[in-house]
Amino acid sequence: MSIGKQGIDTVAKSAATLAKSARIEILNMTSLAKASHVASSLSVIDLLAVLYSGIANVTPDNHEKADRDIVILSKGHAAAAIYSVLALKKFFDSSWLNNYCGDGAQLGGHVTSTGVPGVELSTGSLGHGLPYGLGIAISRKLTKSPGNIFIIMSDGECDEGTTWESALIANHYNLNNLCVIIDRNRIQSLDYTESTIALEPFIDKWRSFGWDVIEVDGHNYLSLAESMSEKSSKPKCIIANTVKGKGVDFMENTVLWHYKSPNDEELSSAISQVEKN
Amino acid sequence: MRNTFIQTLLENAKKDPNIIFVTGDLGFGVIEDFQKQLPNQFINAGVSEQSMMGMAAGIASTGKRVFVYSIGNFPTLRCLEQIRNDVCLMNNSVVIVSVGAGYSYGSQGYTHHALEDIAVMRALPNMNIYIPADAVESKSLTNYLCKDKNPSYLRLGKSGEPTLSNNSRGVIDNKIIDIKNGDDGTILFVGPIGKRALLAAEILHKMNIGVSVASVPFATEIDLDYLRFAAAKGPIITLEEHSKRGGFGSIILESLHQLDVTYKLKIIASTQQNLSEIGSQDYLQIKNSLDEKSIVDAFNSIR
Numbered sequence: 189m190s191i192g193k194q195g196i197d198t199v200a201k202s203a204a205t206l207a208k209s210a211r212i213e214i215l216n217m218t219s220l221a222k223a224s225h226v227a228s229s230l231s232v233i234d235l236l237a238v239l240y241s242g243i244a245n246v247t248p249d250n251h252e253k254a255d256r257d258i259v260i261l262s263k264g265h266a267a268a269a270i271y272s273v274l275a276l277k278k279f280f281d282s283s284w285l286n287n288y289c290g291d292g293a294q295l296g297g298h299v300t301s302t303g304v305p306g307v308e309l310s311t312g313s314l315g316h317g318l319p320y321g322l323g324i325a326i327s328r329k330l331t332k333s334p335g336n337i338f339i340i341m342s343d344g345e346c347d348e349g350t351t352w353e354s355a356l357i358a359n360h361y362n363l364n365n366l367c368v369i370i371d372r373n374r375i376q377s378l379d380y381t382e383s384t385i386a387l388e389p390f391i392d393k394w395r396s397f398g399w400d401v402i403e404v405d406g407h408n409y410l411s412l413a414e415s416m417s418e419k420s421s422k423p424k425c426i427i428a429n430t431v432k433g434k435g436v437d438f439m440e441n442t443v444l445w446h447y448k449s450p451n452d453e454e455l456s457s458a459i460s461q462v463e464k465n
Numbered sequence: 466m467r468n469t470f471i472q473t474l475l476e477n478a479k480k481d482p483n484i485i486f487v488t489g490d491l492g493f494g495v496i497e498d499f500q501k502q503l504p505n506q507f508i509n510a511g512v513s514e515q516s517m518m519g520m521a522a523g524i525a526s527t528g529k530r531v532f533v534y535s536i537g538n539f540p541t542l543r544c545l546e547q548i549r550n551d552v553c554l555m556n557n558s559v560v561i562v563s564v565g566a567g568y569s570y571g572s573q574g575y576t577h578h579a580l581e582d583i584a585v586m587r588a589l590p591n592m593n594i595y596i597p598a599d600a601v602e603s604k605s606l607t608n609y610l611c612k613d614k615n616p617s618y619l620r621l622g623k624s625g626e627p628t629l630s631n632n633s634r635g636v637i638d639n640k641i642i643d644i645k646n647g648d649d650g651t652i653l654f655v656g657p658i659g660k661r662a663l664l665a666a667e668i669l670h671k672m673n674i675g676v677s678v679a680s681v682p683f684a685t686e687i688d689l690d691y692l693r694f695a696a697a698k699g700p701i702i703t704l705e706e707h708s709k710r711g712g713f714g715s716i717i718l719e720s721l722h723q724l725d726v727t728y729k730l731k732i733i734a735s736t737q738q739n740l741s742e743i744g745s746q747d748y749l750q751i752k753n754s755l756d757e758k759s760i761v762d763a764f765n766s767i768r
Contacts, residue, residue, distance in 0.1 A: 254527070301555065308526075310554055313546055319516040320551055323523020327485070330505050331527075353513035357520070360511075 191242070191417050199242040199417075200409035206276060207237035207409075211435050211462045213272035213285055219455040221289035223297050227433035227445035228342070229269035231373040231406070235340055235428055236261070236273045238412040239369075244338055248279045251306050255335050258324055260309050262317020263342035263371065264299040270307070271295050279306035315348030317341060318368060322354050325366040338416070340369045344376030347385050352397070358423040359398030367416065367424045368399075371406065373432035375443055394425040406430035435462050466622045466657065467495055467564050469600040470607050474532060475499050477611035478506055484611060485524055489517050489535035491564075496534070518544035518559075522551035525558040530611065536565045541582045541618070552616045553591045560610050560617045561586075566596070566656055567706025567735075568749040569623040575740045578749075579620075583655075583684065584711030586618045595636075596620045596655040596713075598644075598680040599628045605636045606682060626657035629680070639683045641691040647675030650699035650764060655681050655713045658706045658755060665702075665760035676764070684713060687720040696721060696728035700767045702760055706750065709734035731763040 191199070210233050218226040236259075240246075244257040261270045268288065275282040280294070287293040294303055298312030309320050321339040328335060345351065358366050372390070374381050381387050394401045400420040404411040406428030415426045432446070433439030436458040450458055475498060478484040486499055487508045500507045508524075510517035514535065521531045533540055540561050541548070552559045563579060570577035586594055593615055597603040603621065610617055630644045644659065645666055652662040662678045669676050677695070681687065695701050701721075705713035714732030721728050735753040742752055750756055 310550060313550055315515075316519055316547065316551055319519025319547070320523040320526070322516070323520035323525075324527055325523075326508060326520065327524040327527040327529060330485075333527075350513075350515045350519065353511070353516035354520075357510060357513065357516060361508075 195242070196410060196413045196417065199238060199413040202241035203234070203237040203409040203413070206241055206273065207234050208462060208465070209276055210237060210269065210272040212459055213275070214268045215436070215450060215455055215458050215462070217268045217272065217285055217288040219450045219452070220286070222449045223268065223289050224447045224449065225265045225268065225297070226449060227439050227442070228263065229266045230434050230436065230439065231430040231432045232263065232266045232340060232371040233269045233273070234407050234409065234430070234434070235369055235371060235412060236269055238409055238416060239338055240273050240277050243413060243416045245335070246306070248277065248305065251279065255333065257335050258308055258321060258337040260311070260317040260321050260339050261299050262311055262339055263314065263345055264311030265297070267295065267297055267299045270299060274306045280304065314342070314345040315350040318354040319350050321366060322358055322363065325358070325363040326361055328365055329361065329363060335365065337366050338369060339367070340371060342376070343370055343372045343374065343381050343387060344384070346370070346387055355394065355397040355399065363423045364420050367426065369416070369426045369428055371430050372427050373430045375432045375441070375446065377446060379443060391427060394427070398422060400424045401427065403427045403429065407434055435465060437461060466597065466600050466603045466626050467624050469603045470562065470619070470621055471495055471499060473604050473607040474611065475502065477608065478503055481530070481611065482506065483529045485529045485531045487517060487521050487524070487531060487533045489514050489533070489539055491535050514539050514543040515547050518547035519551045521559050522547070522555060522557040526555065530558050530560070530614070532560045532562055534562045534564070537563065537570060537577050537579045538582065541586060545585065549589055553589045556591050557616065558614045560619055562619045562621060564621045564623060566620045566622050567658065568746045571744050571746045571749045574743060580708045580735055580737060582620065583705070583707050583713060584715070587685065587711070587716065591616050592685070593617045594620065594684045595682055596684050597682050598654070598656060598659040599626055601628055601631070601634050602636060602680065602682050605634060609636060620656065622657040627660055629659050629663060636682050639686045639688050641688045642680045642682065643677055644680055645678040647677045648698065649674045650676045650701065650768070651695040652676055652678045652702045652704060652760065653681055653695070653717060654678070654704040655684055656706055658704055658750065661750065661755065661757045662704050662760060664757035665764070668757060668761050669764060681713070684716060687716060689720060689724060692717070692720055693724050693726055696724065696726045700729040700731070700764055702731050702733060702764055704733045704755065704760060706755060707734055709736055729767040731767055733760055733763055
């Protein structure tokens with residue numbers, strides 16, 4: 189899609205507002221539920237905020253229509269991020285967020301599609317989103333149907349073999365309706381990505397598989413909107429450099445906050461930081 | 466059986482553009498017709514079973530009926546979690562087709578023996594399992610699966626299996642299909658190994674024992690009325706080219722358990738004693754006591 193400079197400015201402005209509200213929801217949700225993955229959600233939230241502020245053609249009104257754009261959050265552990273965005277965009281009632289991970293809740297700690305409007309695929313086991321989205325992209329190519337497919341992955345997820353299988357297949361079938369966006373926060377479950385299973389030179393890897401690769405600041409709404417709306421003749425990979433825990437200084441760039449949930453004191457400190465930004 | 470499947474699928478796919486065929490780079494000499502005639506309904510996913518299965522689920526989510534084709538354990542065990550999450554949990558309209566059930570690829574070694582697939586696939590939610598005995602059942606099941614929408618597993622032999630009976634056998638609901646009738650007991654089987662059940666029935670006939678021999682092509686939910694009748698009639702033997710652990714015999718045993726009846730049952734299945742044994746399908750069936758003599762002995766031991 190091409191939305192012009194003015195369109196990009198509008199998207200970036202809405203995304204900033206959306207991301208700020210979503211960050212507060214994420215902090216509240218993970219604190220209340222004593223849930224993990226707050227930092228993963230804070231790193232990916234700006235990508236989601238831009239997508240849902242006018243880049244991806246998916247709304248509460250068209251999310252069941254065949255020609256909608258598809259957004260799949262393959263890093264399903266950042267459930268709080270996508271749920272807060274979908275609630276703020278009114279895909280479902282925001283009261284659902286209050287019972288996140290609770291008994292009988294609609295919303296659990298990993299992304300679940302059943303009964304949750306706007307969620308395309310249940311994820312949580314890494315490496316599933318890309319092959320699935322690839323299938324949708326191929327099907328639309330075969331039937332010459334419109335619409336883009338956006339897959340948001342974590343960098344640690346790229347350890348999965350399906351990532352590279354699918355990277356081969358997408359190139360072979362020339363799926364330029366497919367866009368992978370990688371939340372490159374450089375931290376995975378136990379350590380930094382480069383100390384775990386090194387991904388660098390990351391851009392070269394994707395490029396050598398035949399993809400268009402764009403590297404951007406994953407917290408810059410304008411750059412994100414530009415990269416996502418840029419047309420490509422190939423499958424596209426946006427490597428969005430992010431900071432795990434972005435927006436809350438004591439959560440930023442630490443492995444600990446992959447797991448820990450904020451207590452009351454940490455919560456109020458975190459929220460005041462987000463509000464000031 | 467394999468050729469019948471492909472030809473039947475092709476006939477259906479010509480009429481229904483929503484039928485998509487995905488192969489994991491297998492089917493040489495079998496799938497070319499489909500590829501040539503319906504290139505827009507044919508995808509080779511390469512040697513990447515996990516991505517293939519996720520992709521198949523994604524294609525199905527756009528309103529297609531997707532047949533994923535490969536051999537042995539590749540479209541089942543190799544991509545089990547993709548089947549569990551992307552196909553079953555999402556209830557996507559995918560039919561997994563595995564060619565080479567049991568010891569079909571006997572001489573190719575244990576990596577190519579498909580002996581745990583029934584046990585594994587039946588553990589998955591929303592998954593229906595279909596096991597044709599011969600080309601006749603293969604055709605009627607394929608026709609049925611082209612119209613159906615549910616996640617399904619079609620377990621095929623390879624090629625050259627004998628037709629067990631020329632009677633038209635439409636596969637209806639969960640019916641058990643009698644190939645032969647007898648009053649003294651029942652041999653229930655899945656798949657082409659049914660030919661050995663018929664041979665056993667002939668031997669028993671010479672001993673003045675009449676047994677029914679019945680194919681169970683729909684192995685997910687068993688026809689309990691049939692089973693109640695069989696239990697009252699006499700001994701029941703189950704026969705499968707699959708591991709004893711959690712396979713067809715277990716399905717029948719669990720089904721009998723649901724019924725408040727007394728029964729005599731022997732499960733004939735592979736005990737997988739020597740995983741490295743090499744040989745033809747016939748050789749390995751005999752080595753694993755899946756032959757007619759073993760069936761007769763089992764029957765007589767509980768008569």
